[in-house]
Amino acid sequence: MDATFTAEQEEIRRTLRELLLKRCGPEEVRTAVRSEAGYDSALWETLAQQLGLPGLAFPEAYGGVGCSVTELALASEELGRSLAPSPLLATAVLGAPLLLALGSEDQRAALLPRIASGELTAALAVPGASLTTALGLTGDNRGDWAGGGRAGGVQARRTDGGWRLYGQADQVLDGHSAGLLLVAAHTGGFARSRTLLFLVRDSLGRDGSGGSAGVTRVRLTSLDETRSQARIQLRDVEAELLGEEDESSDVAGALASVGDSAAAVLAAEAVGAADRVLERTVEYVKQREQFGRAIGSFQAVKHRLADLYVQVQAARSAAYYAAWATAAGEERVGGLALAQALEALRVTSSEAVQLHGGIGFTWEHEAHLYFKRAAGDELLFGPVHRLREHAADAARLFGGGEVAV
Secondary structure, X not given: OOOOOOHHHHHHHHHHHHHHHHHOOHHHHHHHXXXXXXXXXXXXXXXXXXXXXXXXXXXXXXXXXXXXXXXXXXXXXHHHHHOOOOOHHHHHHHHHHHHHHHOXXXXXXXXXXXXXXXXXXXXXXOEEOOHHHHOOOOOOOOOOOOOXXXXXXXEEEEEOOEEEXXXXXXXXXXXXXXXXEEEEEEEOOOOOOEEEEEEEEOOOOOOOOOOOOOEEEEEOOOOOOOOOEEEEEEEEEEEEEOOOOOOOOXXXXXXXXXXXXXXXXXXXXXXXXXXXXXXHHHHHHHHOEEOOEEHHHOHHHHHHHHHHHHHHHHHHHHHHHHHHHHHOOOOOOHHHHHHHHHHHHHHHHXXXXXXXXXXXXXXXXXXXXXXXXXXXXXXXXXXXHHHHHHHHHHOOOEEOOEEOO
């Protein structure tokens, strides 16, 4: 493994950091999350059209840049540093890879170039709060998480005119504004129970309202406002099967593969956030005085900051390895990296609030934004102990109470 970044990768990092320093400070973040879209549309247009972020990791044949998960992870690390709200995670990390893996040639040709240009955003709608299970990060995704034929979840019914969807999905990332929904639904009843993915195209009107008949969206109030979530209700909604009607289609396998790469990207994003909040804390303790001297000069504070630095650097190494390994075709490495990164962000942001004293959790200070990102991400993509437990089970690390050789 060559741990040195290429000149192109360093350029992606440098260009993105410079742009975000100019256009995505704490006040800009607060303004963006209050908007109808939940993010700065002008900044998203720049990220898409000038930097090519949405299409960074898919083929040039579909309008992409042709890079790998590694470059996407480096870009996400910079977005994490500024907590920039954007539809990149929902669109380019979750939606587009599933479309690329399972979609028919016609579906790819029609949708991926629009995603690459930033014209179209996408969201993965999973029933209930089962996103990490669906992605194979905290449980077996070959179970009945999509509904299992019982009440609840999302059900798909075949009719003469195609497919119709019924049900509800919660915690859909950027679901209130996405123009394309990829909906995981149960079909086949008990006899031939299957989970399939369906497309609901242009489910949001161009003017930001309306959309497909039968689709109701409610933007949720979440702990972390920089990570927009929505509840989507589907009532007899016309849908299109993602890909061909092939019994051998491995939807669970595709979801698990996307989950592994998404975990690597999320780990890098969390590392970026942890690194930035640690930088800000170090700056503060050098300035804040107590008993006639800067509090950063006290040995107890130095030790706490040193521990945080080690934890962030360890998480960064794990995130970079996961991105490289995923790009190289290795599996089941993203979950462990994500667990370490989420833990590093939680500890670092918590210490930042403590070391900033009374101002650390006020609306005027940015420290609380990082704390809420840490708490929100662990609720969405964790908890940490379940990520580690599932990774250990998948690797068969423990068998019969003994370590498997």
